[in-house]
Amino acid sequence: MGATRRKFTPQYRRDAARLVIDSGRTARAVADEIGVGEQLLGRWVANERARMEDPPPAVDINERAELERLRAENTQLRMDREFLKKAAAFFAAENASNPTQRSR
Structure with a gap:
């Protein structure tokens, strides 16, 4: 075989x-x-x-505009995510330092 x-x-x-x-x-x-x-x-x-x-395929004007829009949106979403991570860490630390407020 x-x-x-x-x-x-x-x-x-x-x-x-x-x-x-x-x-x-x-x-x-x-x-x-x-x-x-x-x-x-x-x-x-x-x-x-x-x-x-081989040269990369040409991107038409509509695709380029969409790509730029998506890149800007991606940047904004990353900034939002970082802000939310910091806010969550802040509130988690605040709750850990004040255990009496949890019993309310």
């Missing part, structure tokens, strides 16, 4: 290729480390380099 073929997710392939690209190590060294074939990793690296050279 033949060995079953291993399958790798696209994310795993990209991450493995980035190990070679970003670290400057050889494909052979990384392939030995992660347990894949050198030629297979070499193909992943070539695909990743080609993908990196």
Whole structure:
């Protein structure tokens, strides 16, 4: 019987290729480390380099406006969250220092 073929997710392939690209190590060294074939990793690296050279897709004006709106909303929500965390900590500390008020 033949060995079953291993399958790798696209994310795993990209991450493995980035190990070679970003670290400057050889494909052979990384392939030995992660347990894949050198030629297979070499193909992943070539695909990743080609993908990196492709320009990002153009964003139309409506998408850009929506993106800016969502970023602003995200910033506001983060600030609200931080405020609520501080308020909750303040009231928790106040309740802990005044145990008699809880019995009311």
